[in-house]
Amino acid sequence: MKIHYSILFLLISTVMFSQEDAWVYFNAKPSAQTYLDSPLLMLSQRSLDRRTNQSIALNSTDVPLEKTYVDQIKSKTGITVLAKSKWLNALHVQGSQTNILALKSISFVDKVVFANKALNTTSKKVLENQIVNTKDKLETAANYAYGTSANQIQMLNGHVLHQQNYTGTGKIIAVMDAGFPGVNTAQPFQNLITNNRILGGYDYVSRNDNFYAGGDHGTMVLSTMGGYKENALIGTAPDASYYLFITESDPLEAPFEESLWVEAAEKADSLGVDIITTSLGYFGDRDNPDYNHTYSDMNGTTNFISRGAEIAFSKGIIVVAAAGNEGTQTEKHIGSPADAVSVITVGSVTASKVKSSTSSIGPSYDGRIKPDVMAQGNAAVVSNTSGNIITASGTSFSCPIMAGMIACLWQAFPTKTNQEIRDMIIKSSDKYLTPDNNYGYGIPNFGTITLEIDSFVNKDFTVYPNPAKTNITFSFSDEINNATVIVYSILGQKVIDKKITGQNPNLSIESLKSGLYFYIFDADGLYKTGKIIKQ
Known part of the structure; x- marks a missing residue:
């Protein structure tokens, strides 16, 4: 039986690897002016208000992809469209190398970029060592030790915000993850359900509306922000509202997950989301090793997901990303989108503020301080899908703990821009004057910020x-x-x-x-x- 399974896997792998992943970039948006003249055709009023409040002008990146272009690509022989991005004016496609290369001859195609860099004739061949164990969400170690969430909030002086009734009210957080089973039924989430604070979501992997499905990682992530169970777990932003987006495929490690993330971020933007939190990271360990990133890609501008994250910030959104859990691996550096310039990259510390050994380090390849800040990720208090309060470890949890506090802070300073809020957080951190690439700027003090x-x-x-x-x-x-x-x-x-x-x-x-x-x-x-x- 094992032999049969091995043969089946080999056949599946052969078929899968004969197909290449690539991004097809368009060179125009012919309908741009129509949308710019009527912005509600592409963005919600809340999204437009966020731009107005931060003096952000509309531009062509807000305009949807040209439908006729998309339809023509879909109609081509052997081409499957897996995702699309209006921000980057691109489609993520899959097909044979020959069929994908044929798309370059189409008049509206600007360029084709293969996920396998060796196939890009204008790119240098990748010589760096391949990376392993880089998917942050798969590095979660959980146990059933009960406790309270006081330390992970008080470490950041977040309780000072809560005591002033800044609990995230009026702020919307989009959570990008692998799934959210149990959120609609487990007790710690009933405060969100009862008060209609789950505003919606979507499963981009399966292309359906059932986002209360998939892996349980997103459920635990959400609980650190929106969970509410007295004397057991109080999230950092219990009164914020949430969109839940599945962009991560548990069985696969493939480039299209980055494209799904960008597609979901664009949807979040159009809905008027304030904060995106993502406990996902991409570096290596792909099913096809030809698709692995290398450290030289971690410059904030190379990887598709990082470019999308940077555009999200340009729209007035704060993006918070987990640093990763590769601190004990041969390649210890942060992945994407944590490498993006404006992303608030969060590393992990223990309950006593010591860097977790597994927390990934900086700098970015171009020498910037990363991670940006730290929060408790070791033995973080979370809820599982059954509503049991457990502990779990990883930057997967320090990241949303931080994102929830940012929502509360932004509620306290509603007229501040995303850049101003980001600067306030960095400057409040305990290593602001002496940052390094283990702790970044350190642990923020939301209590001192509120004194302002x-x-x-x-x-x-x-x-x-x-x-x-x-x-x-x-x-x-x-x-x-x-x-x-x-x-x-x-x-x-x-x-x-x-x-x-x-x-x-x-x-x-x-x-x-x-x-x-x-x-x-x-x-x-x-x-x-x-x-x-x-x-």
Whole structure:
């Protein structure tokens, strides 16, 4: 029987590998002006509002693919269309090398790029070592140890946001994963179901509307954000709303999964999603090793999924991606889309803030700091498909834990752009001044960011320059004559306690070492808190 199975697998593999994957890029969108003149034909009002709020103009990437072009490609002999992207004006196709190459002669085809780089005559042959074990979602180790989710939230000072009723209300998160079975039935998700916070979804792999199916990885991921079971599991964004998209095929490791991800991201954009979280990573370990990426591809611009993620950011969306779990492998670097410039790439730490040994490292191939930030991924508290509260490990969970907190932060600062929110998170992190390629900029402190809310609302109070080398100036109302400023280290030690006046509102910080500090400004009728960065 084993021999029969082996022969069957060999036959299937031979047939599968005789087919090549490729992206066919178009050179135009003839109907562009029609859509740009009537944007509701291609985007929801919420999506248009997100652009308006962030001063983002519509452009040709928002316009759907030319249908006549797509239909002509579909009609060609031996060609199967697996996915499409309006952002990149491309189709992902499968067929024989000969049939795919024949598409280059069509007038509206700009270029054809094979997933197997050796078939691209204009590309250098890949010589780097092939990578193994790179699919982040398959690196999950779960056990049935019960506990609470307090540590994974408090590590980020996320409870400070929650205590101010910033729990994700009004924000929409799209989750890209392998499946979401049990979300419609398990108790920890009933808060989402009852309050209609699951807005919809789609299975891009099977091309149907049943997204409560597939692998259970997405279920656990969602639980870290939207789960709600008192005294057991509270997600980081329990009151956010969610779209659930299946873009990952459990049985296969193939290039079309990246294209499905981009297609889903485009749908998320059109629906007005604020945040995309993805605990998927692509590097090597493909069923056909000719399709593996190499470290040199991890430059933020080469891989299809990373280019899609960057476009998503340009539309005003925050994209959060897992760094990967290859820290103990020969090739330890982050994969895609974690390599994209604007993606917030999240690594994993233990409950005691020590980097998880498995968490992938940076830099990106072009030398940028990656990961960007860290959160608890070891023994993260999650729900399984039956509603049991268990623990699981991997950047698969540090990523959504972070994404949920970002939703809460953005709720607190609704007029900030995605770039401004990203910068606030990076600058709040505990290694902001001394980043490295194990921890990135470190663990964000959402508590200190929220201390800025009053200052953000009240323009009569400012602290500048910040960062500073020698002196900080406090600008406040002329009606206040005297104030007390107390400065604390990140360990809570009082390092400065001084009175200032309206005539002399300067505070010397020359005696402080470089780093992050917190201040309290206390005057009659005005109480402010915030952070100071000493350069």
